[in-house]
Amino acid sequence: MSYTFQFGQILGYWPQFLQGALLTIKLSALAMVFGLTIGVVCALARSYGARPVAWVAAAYVEFIRNTPFLIQLYFVFFALPNIGVRLDPNTAALLAMSINLGAYSTEIVRAGLESVPVGQIEAGRALGLRRLQIIRFIVLLPAIRAVYPALCSQFVLTLLGSSIVSAIAAEELTAFANSLNMQTFRSFEIYLVVTAIYIVMAFGFRGIFAGFHRLVFANRG
Amino acid sequence: MRFSFRRLALALLPAIGLAAGAVSAAKAQTPDEIIKRGKVVIAVDTTVPPYGSLDSSNQPSGIDIDVANAIGKQLKVPVEFVTVNSPGRIPALLSNRVDMVIAIFSITPERALQVSFSIPYAGQSAVLIAPKSVNIKGPDDLKNMKVGVTRGALEDGALTALNIPGIQILRFDDGPSTVQAMLSGQIDAMGGGDYGEIYLRKGAKGEEYEQKFPLRAAHFGIGIRRGNPELLQWLNTFVYSIKNSGELDAISRKHRGGAPMIPLPVF
Amino acid sequence: MLREFGSNEIWFLVMAARWTILLSLLAFVFGGLAGLVLAIARIAPWKPVRFVVSLWIQVIQATPMLMLLLLLYFGVNMLGVRIDAWTAAVLSFTIGTSAYLAEIWRGCIQAVPKGQWEAAKALALDFKRTLALIVIPQAVRMALPPTVGYMVQVVKGTSLAALIGFTELAKAGAQMNTVTFQPVAVFGTVSIIYFAICFPLSMLARHLEKKLQVGTLRVQAL
Missing domain, CATH: 3.40.190.10 (Periplasmic binding protein-like II)
Known part of the structure; x- marks a missing residue:
């Protein structure tokens, strides 16, 4: 094997790597917020909504969970303009990521909702709590606490999945890596460095999730 | 069934074999070796009309494909097509997956550090x-x-x-x-x-x-692995000959709405 | 050169799905075998082995599948080790799949009550035999639904191979799109084909979960 490693040349591009990584983090974090929101709404719709509403939510979840993210991405960017929706690459990426994560969060949150004992809801009613209060304090919070680890794993998968959005010209970390690869052909060093950055980001997010858990859930028993 | 780690390891052997067997079929280097093997394996891109696309029966068609077929005709061997995209062209060669790349492969000095180019057969x-x-x-x-x-x-x-x-x-x-x-x-x-x-x-x-x-x-050249002067010399001779015989012009007219091939430099 | 998206084109996409299925099967079989080894190593009675394997699984689960693909295909080829697109795809999906399946199966193995291990010890069975005769048969029951569920992720994950130029269903869709320029029809058809492969698997997983009455071991996406 006659290959000379040239990490020095690659590491010289660190400001661009950092810029790409920051966009990756931004896209992922926003997708987590939107995705969880979609998930909570659709899970409530599936569990407590009227039948047509529950059915629409179920169809959304099944369709997204049984088709590849890459194809969803192509759809949002290349096909939506046909009906007049024109989004720039980063927004299109964020939309596709949120829709994808939303479907998975729906299933996870729903599993949490089902784990809340009926007696608990009845107890809330007996205490004279209003419907929204019951949903928020008695159903939703315990439900999310119950499935928090699963949600976090899904969030990390969204971060990792964001590497695909370079396919529609979003300028995140993988896109920069691909561009650099076409200029320098130092493929091994580039993708090794970028993989390391993703690993650090994934562990970082996990650390933040663990801290958040301690902060919000731990002292409530 | 008794469980044994040895049996498990045996079961895993195919996977390891697959990894080790990464060096695949297209290891032929010289024109003679290609003829002896009885086929020439050529990488094309079928998403770049008029150079390469899929025709109505979903077969590869275009200028690059016709040039590839002309090579097969000269060597008197069938052509096996492997489809690649732009970033996949150099790896296809380096991994011995193909004998040559004919896929709107622009000649640049950076690429020439990784692969060898024939003289241009097309340009744009x-x-x-x-x-x-x-x-x-x-x-x-x-x-x-x-x-x-x-x-x-x-x-x-x-x-x-x-x-x-x-x-x-x-x-x-x-x-x-x-x-x-x-x-x-x-x-x-x-x-x-x-x-x-x-x-x-x-x-x-x-x-x-x-x-x-x-x-x-x-200008587009035919890309091959480096360290292969016999094949490179044969390809240069081949390109010269289809330019000279008018075959390249005919291919161009067929796919570019009647336009002949532009003048091509040599090196 | 330009043409309509008709039955001929749909057939082309359907035929391309066989590469998706073949790639998925290879990834699943090799990933499953490697995953079984990893899962057992994760609970082996040797601490250093457990530590190394656990670290490996965590690192792989923190690596985008696309990076594994790019690293193996572009990176390793530049290093001088010759790997073609097929091998790179099968190898990276095997590595990824094995890490996720190992974690799913480890969970199932560990969900077998501790008393079973203790009883086996009392009967003087060693680690190998306890695992093979007592624990794994019980764990398989629990493992079946999430494993079938994970197959859906494997099938969808193979679409990434399109990005290194491997012609499977997603790439065939992109090819078809360049000659028809009807993205809604083309990618709609591609989605439906994926759905037709994945949805029955999802349903089967759910059915098994109900039938075998195992808890909610959730399967994650790629």
Whole structure:
């Protein structure tokens, strides 16, 4: 094997790597917020909504969970303009990521909702709590606490999945890596460095999730 | 069934074998070896008409494909096509997957550090393409516009080097994605080969597209692994001969709406 | 050159799905075998082995599948080790799949009550035999639904191979799109084909979960 490693040349591009990584983090974090929101709404719709509403939510979840993210991405960017929706690459990426994560969060949150004992809801009613209060304090919070680890794993998968959005010209970390690869052909060093950055980001997010858990859930028993 | 780690390891052997067997069939180096093996394996890109696309029976067709078939005819062996995309061309060669690459492979000194190029068998300019209704005369008109390019392609380098203020260059992984972005109106203009215009003009639903100005000229060579002078010399002789016999012109006329091949330099 | 998206084109996409299925099967079989080894190593009675394997799984689960693909295909080829697109795709999906399946199966193995291990010890069975005769048969029951569920992720994950130029269903869709320029019809058809492969698997997983009455071991996406 006659290959000379040239990490020095690659590491010289660190400001661009950092810029790409920051966009990756931004896209992922926003997708987590939107995705969880979609998930909570659709899970409530599936569990407590009227039948047509529950059915629409179920169809959304099944369709997204049984088709590849890459194809969803192509759809949002290349096909939506046909009906007049024109989004720039980063927004299109964020939309596709949120829709994808939303479907998975729906299933996870729903599993949490089902784990809340009926007696608990009845107890809330007996205490004279209003419907929204019951949903928020008695159903939703315990439900999310119950499935928090699963949600976090899904969030990390969204971060990792964001590497695909370079396919529609979003300028995140993988896109920069691909561009650099076409200029320098130092493929091994580039993708090794970028993989390391993703690993650090994934562990970082996990650390933040663990801290958040301690902060919000731990002292409530 | 009794469980044994040895049995498990045996079961895993195929996986390890697969990894080790990565060196695949197309190891033939010289023209003689190719003839002896009885087939020539050529990488083509079927997403870049008129050089390569799928015809109505979903078979590869285009200038690159015809040149590849002419090689097979000369060597008197059948051609086996392997499809690649732009970033996959060099790895296809380096991994011994194919004997040669004929896939709008522009000759550049950076690439020539990884692979060897034959003398050009075709050439074209990277041009700026935009809807007729958009007024673009030169680079200055691209200010604050969204321009799509294929990552690392000729037009990417040319447009980036122009350093136009406010321009937003959107880099896609392959040509089809760039064209699709143009057709769906995601970008105001695109850089592409002058071949792009042929199918853009036909492809657009309402909008008509046209070439606005040239960005940079390029020539395509046949790429092979380095350290293979016999094959390289044979390919150069082959290209010279199809240029001379008029066969290359005929191929060009067939796929480029009657246009003959442009004059090609040699090196 | 340009043509309509008709039955001929749909057939082309359907035929391309066989590469998706073949790639998925290879990834699943090799990933499953490697995953079984990893899962057992994760609970082996040797601490250093457990530590190394656990670290490996965590690192792989923190690596985008696309990076594994790019690293193996572009990176390793530049290093001088010759790997073609097929091998790179099968190898990276095997590595990824094995890490996720190992974690799913480890969970199932560990969900077998501790008393079973203790009883086996009392009967003087060693680690190997306890695992093979007592624990794994019980764990398989629990593992079946999430494993079938994970197959859906494997099938969808193979679409990434399109990005290194491997012609499977997603790439065939992109090819078809360049000659028809009807993205809604083309990608709609591609989605439906994926759905037709994945949805029955999802349903089967759910059915098994109900039938075998195992808890909610959730399967994650790629």
